[in-house]
Amino acid sequence: MKPVKVGICGLGTVGGGTFNVLTRNAQDIARRAGRDIIIAQVATRHPNPAVDTGNVAVTTDVNDVINNPDIDIVVELIGGYTIAKDVVLGAIANGKHVVTANKALIAVHGKEIFAAAEAKGVSVMYEAAVAGGIPIIKAIREGLAANRINWLAGIINGTGNFILTEMRDKGRDFADVLAEAQALGYAEADPTFDVEGIDAAHKLTILSSIAYGIPLQFERCYTEGISRITPEDVEFATELGYRIKHLGVSRRTDKGIDLRVHPTMIPVARPIATVDGVLNAVMVNGDAVGNTLYVGAGAGAGPTASAVVADIIDLARLIDAPAQASVNHLAFNDIQDEQVLPMDEVETRYYLRIPVEDRTGVLAGVATILSEKGINIEAIIQKEPKAGESLAQIILLTHTVVEKQMNAAIAAIEALPSTVGNITRIRVEHLN
């Protein structure tokens, strides 16, 4: 059987990893794919010292790869929206299949890209775009295809998970750990994408689209970062039997679909609560299968290359088959628009930390407001002031309530004369 020829655009961390995995495991990969997979050309502006390109043709111009008539599959590993988008659309226009690890590109421009690919009868594969080496796209699009997906929740940003893990393990504060993560290369100089949840929102957008058959709609995803989490909250969460994770959550409800990224408390008994450090994890609940969980490295040369090369192998098997043999880009052959719930309408549980004056009647005032708003309390702790301080804290967990109702309660409690400063609110998910 004729070999399949691959052109790689971008030879940074992921591109280099992809080159090396394809080369190192070439023999086993051919035994799996049923044919050889050959790197025909690489486009890069900067040599990667971790890669020996050997006899492979190297160019600095991505157009050489896109226009190379020998190449069957173009692998886009440049990142960003500009050149990357041109490479993907250019490759499609030339009738080539595409593999990309670019979550931002798929989340924001996926609709245009998949339409172009379908018009040309080619596939765009993007397993590496979510949760690195974990084959979560394949699990949802294929492995769980029998199910009506009810909800999914994921730790899908390794930087954020590293920061929260360090904060808990060592009692450190956010800014301190972030600086270390930047020094270690886990976090970018501008950490906004990671710590404010934008990167996770890109990934959640993709996961929810293939889970429910809805359009990609990154712009409707609620995002809240982890920068306001304090060591105190981390400690109280532990005391209550929870862990704080930066979670992407999406749930199918009668009123619409939740789509939200925010700090979340999870019971420590759930295996996902113990997924620490830079690891990623995704839970998916289906009507037939119940809960499933997938854990692995969410980034790095090897793990991301693992996903990119798996896509290449899938394409190598399917390249001579009719289009019907390939999985739909967004899992379903007709995407149906469903309402994404505004955050105000989302129902969840809450942890509240309320700084209050240390005098009698304060707890009763808080409880009265919650009761008036129809919010049931699941657990409550009152913490006396620490030595030398004058503020007490009320820590409480609520049952499920609509967010707008909770917002009203928080505003009312903050307006009480006994409340000193702002309430910290962390959403709680039981994931069961």
Add this chain to the structure above:
Amino acid sequence: MKPVKVGICGLGTVGGGTFNVLTRNAQDIARRAGRDIIIAQVATRHPNPAVDTGNVAVTTDVNDVINNPDIDIVVELIGGYTIAKDVVLGAIANGKHVVTANKALIAVHGKEIFAAAEAKGVSVMYEAAVAGGIPIIKAIREGLAANRINWLAGIINGTGNFILTEMRDKGRDFADVLAEAQALGYAEADPTFDVEGIDAAHKLTILSSIAYGIPLQFERCYTEGISRITPEDVEFATELGYRIKHLGVSRRTDKGIDLRVHPTMIPVARPIATVDGVLNAVMVNGDAVGNTLYVGAGAGAGPTASAVVADIIDLARLIDAPAQASVNHLAFNDIQDEQVLPMDEVETRYYLRIPVEDRTGVLAGVATILSEKGINIEAIIQKEPKAGESLAQIILLTHTVVEKQMNAAIAAIEALPSTVGNITRIRVEHLN
């Protein structure tokens, strides 16, 4: 596009679940598969009260399904080796694709079945044979296809995991929990397959074949059950920071491949150590991806049906494609024989519990023997006799050593006059 027609043989728990999932989610399944999937016929000797077969033709003779010219895919959900094997081979002979949940059949007769299927140009799918609803076959055959798999380890028998979880949570003993599991329907009247590790060995045989590209060789799998685990061992494991799980372990080494099912101590910090109750979990380590973990329900109508129907959907997409488009039955297109290590040659860590007389010099005697055999001790606890008892216990953890060396050390320690009765040995895996 023409609908795909399915015939289901067996309408018990899994057959009934498959019927119901295909019916309930028919519309979403068609949106995913790109065509309708229709149940054309069911063969069963006993009606299932959980299933309304409606207008679907029902027969008591599996041959009616196998010989039905309308049927594209035969789903074997009878179990066992006799009728099930005839159904699978009969369906293949008639040019039909097959989906089965039958781990024993695949582990023992897979070679013959896959050879017949390949000769006929049809596929035999078996995602449901291992770890129920967890798409672990797909993860290894496709999702991790870029990797050279180094090792895998799984909690792949829900009954055993339920028993060990209850023993730990409630301090109960094995026989007591087993009786309850039988009353609850989690364990069979004859629990041998589950608690002695035979069922897990069937599944490990399949996983290791698709991980390494080696033949199915159930007969070479070492199996050791959980019936000798005592509440005392469970408690000491907890004290040392471990959990005891009944684990299937397979590792690629320079000398050959490990293939073994036995009680195993795992550090509690690993997410797999917190997978409790009837849940299943599989860890897979690949050279590119590192560690990955997959968790979910290992049995039951819904989870198993989830896997069976996912296979049907894959077949529905691929049914008009050339054979090259389908994944190889055992992942690789050429299966290469590699030595399976005899248990004597396996290297691992150990937990030993040594009942001894309570007098000075005993610990020194044990330590001397271990030292002579070249076995390094990682941790050691000496437990004084409980009130009213005269025996002390030495509990120790070793570094990695070859099993035959450990066997020699155990024999020598048991021969010491200070040792009273038998040593308990539990293998330890760090899974990192």
